[in-house]
Amino acid sequence: MAQLEDNIAKLEDYLKRFRDGGVLNHINGKSQASSSGATFDNHSPVDGKLICAVARGTADDVDAAAKAAKAAFPAWRDMPGTERKKILHRIADGIVARAEEIAFAECYDTGQALRFMSKAAIRGAENFRYFGDLAPSARDGKQLPSATLMNVTTRLPIGPVGIITPWNTPFMLSTWKIAPALAAGCTVVHKPAEFSPVTARILLEIAEEAGLPPGVWNLVNGFGEEAGKALTEHRDIKAIAFVGESQTGSMIMRQGAATLKRVHFELGGKNPVVVFDDADLDRALDAAIFMIYSLNGERCTSSSRLLIQDSIADKFLERMVARVNNIRVGHPLDPDTEIGPLIHKEHFDKVCSYFDLAKSEGATIAAGGEAIAGDGYFVRPTLFANATNDMRIAQEEIFGPVLTAITFDSEEQALALANDTQYGLTGYVWTNNIARAMRFTEKLEAGMIWVNSENVRHLPTPFGGVKASGIGRDGGDWSFEFYMEQKHIGFATGAHKIPQLGA
Numbered sequence: 238m239a240q241l242e243d244n245i246a247k248l249e250d251y252l253k254r255f256r257d258g259g260v261l262n263h264i265n266g267k268s269q270a271s272s273s274g275a276t277f278d279n280h281s282p283v284d285g286k287l288i289c290a291v292a293r294g295t296a297d298d299v300d301a302a303a304k305a306a307k308a309a310f311p312a313w314r315d316m317p318g319t320e321r322k323k324i325l326h327r328i329a330d331g332i333v334a335r336a337e338e339i340a341f342a343e344c345y346d347t348g349q350a351l352r353f354m355s356k357a358a359i360r361g362a363e364n365f366r367y368f369g370d371l372a373p374s375a376r377d378g379k380q381l382p383s384a385t386l387m388n389v390t391t392r393l394p395i396g397p398v399g400i401i402t403p404w405n406t407p408f409m410l411s412t413w414k415i416a417p418a419l420a421a422g423c424t425v426v427h428k429p430a431e432f433s434p435v436t437a438r439i440l441l442e443i444a445e446e447a448g449l450p451p452g453v454w455n456l457v458n459g460f461g462e463e464a465g466k467a468l469t470e471h472r473d474i475k476a477i478a479f480v481g482e483s484q485t486g487s488m489i490m491r492q493g494a495a496t497l498k499r500v501h502f503e504l505g506g507k508n509p510v511v512v513f514d515d516a517d518l519d520r521a522l523d524a525a526i527f528m529i530y531s532l533n534g535e536r537c538t539s540s541s542r543l544l545i546q547d548s549i550a551d552k553f554l555e556r557m558v559a560r561v562n563n564i565r566v567g568h569p570l571d572p573d574t575e576i577g578p579l580i581h582k583e584h585f586d587k588v589c590s591y592f593d594l595a596k597s598e599g600a601t602i603a604a605g606g607e608a609i610a611g612d613g614y615f616v617r618p619t620l621f622a623n624a625t626n627d628m629r630i631a632q633e634e635i636f637g638p639v640l641t642a643i644t645f646d647s648e649e650q651a652l653a654l655a656n657d658t659q660y661g662l663t664g665y666v667w668t669n670n671i672a673r674a675m676r677f678t679e680k681l682e683a684g685m686i687w688v689n690s691e692n693v694r695h696l697p698t699p700f701g702g703v704k705a706s707g708i709g710r711d712g713g714d715w716s717f718e719f720y721m722e723q724k725h726i727g728f729a730t731g732a733h734k735i736p737q738l739g740a
């Protein structure tokens with residue numbers, strides 16, 4: 238309790254300047270209000286209290302930001318990769334130096350628990366270091382000689398890009414998208430989620446203090462249908478990297494069609510964790526619980542469908558219920574808290590609506606299934622049992638601490654159930670039968686699969702989904718494939734015969 242009080246006192250110090258001055262846009266190196274002067278209020282999901290006012294960016298603000306990014310592009314593109322690398326490392330240093338401020342602000346702005354957010358800044362810094370190290374070789378190409386030509390390839394940054402991020406783990410996700418764009422030599426206009434704008438602002442300040450030239454990274458706050466839409470439609474913005482809901486992804490594709498935007502989408506999921514009776518059930522239990530109840534279940538890669546073999550289902554679910562009922566829900570800044578409040582009233586209402594739906598669809602509520610009274614948007618961690626895969630609770634992304642358990646009897650049935658969803662982001666498979674693991678992962682429709690493991694991110698590996706879960710991959714060189722254009726140049730090595738027309 239004393240620790241929580243200390244943390245709240247520190248939080249107040251960190252937030253004071255936002256409470257006084259609001260969260261402003263930042264265009265061409267200058268902090269500024271929206272061109273219309275309009276703001277919107279940002280409330281905390283912890284207690285519903287006002288945190289600060291936020292600039293409500295307009296199409297004019299987006300236009301100014303895109304023009305600044307366009308003007309800054311040639312110099313940033315032409316800066317040697319070794320120099321960009323130094324700046325990205327200084328940004329990483331700045332993030333580490335302000336790790337506590339970032340973590341505390343993120344907790345109060347999003348409702349995420351400190352036990353997870355205390356690592357958000359460190360992970361964000363790693364993203365800048367990792368992609369910074371790749372900056373000097375980002376343009377490297379191939380030599381592909383033919384009989385008459387020396388063919389070479391090189392890569393060039395695509396130009397100014399728009400980056401649109403969601404409210405779940407907004408700090409980490411912003412670094413994850415912006416670091417490779419800068420490393421590639423692109424300039425950026427960032428539109429963070431309206432529900433959680435604070436840490437994106439801190440991140441931008443760190444970047445400019447680290448020596449990032451004005452205009453290379455611009456920040457426009459505001460609503461998706463205003464600032465976000467204008468960004469996706471802007472002629473000077475060459476590509477949109479978007480993380481958010483699948484439906485929003487479709488909208489962005491339509492909005493960007495007229496200007497032929499390149500898009501990269503990281504979208505929703507309804508990811509299966511498949512537990513066979515030959516698995517290490519203790520570890521499977523830990524991982525299944527972690528992957529749905531950490532980060533308040535507001536996690537695209539969460540294992541929100543438990544597919545459990547019927548021979549072990551009763552015992553496994555009984556143990557799970559005991560653990561789920563024991564999860565500590567509380568103030569995000571309390572170091573003991575495991576689940577904090579959901580981001581917003583709107584989202585809280587959506588998650589709660591599934592409690593009644595589960596009953597009406599004929600599933601049982603084995604744990605939780607109710608909100609916690611008070612000012613914040615807290616719900617009890619919830620487990621639906623006796624569900625079938627055709628129920629809405631098994632098909633729709635609930636995006637809260639809510640797990641739907643479904644039983645299966647054979648490997649074939651497990652695979653059919655796992656793939657029977659519009660999504661395909663991640664899958665988790667628990668078995669000690671290596672041949673089964675290989676067969677199963679080969680046929681499982683997902684962009685990322687872990688066998689006998691929770692999701693452990695390794696930056697060089699490809700991150701992304703199939704089906705309605707996304708288009709494109711992040712991580713390692715895949716990020717550069719999105720932010721850069723390939724160029725081929727053929728040099729004649731001699732006087733080869735050129736067809737002569739009209740000769």
Ligand code: NAD
Pocket residue numbers: 401402403404405410428429430431459460461462464465466469480481482483485486488489492502503504505506536537538634636662702706707
């Ligand atoms: P959202 O789609 O509602 O909003 C995301 C962002 O898009 C926000 O900044 C919003 O303002 C903006 N936006 C909304 N409408 C827009 C429009 N018409 N044009 C341009 N921008 C627009 O998503 P959310 O509710 O903030 O985030 C949760 C979703 O994100 C979940 O579906 C989750 O699975 C997904 N997500 C996916 C990944 C992944 O890597 N696959 C990671 C994190 C979150």
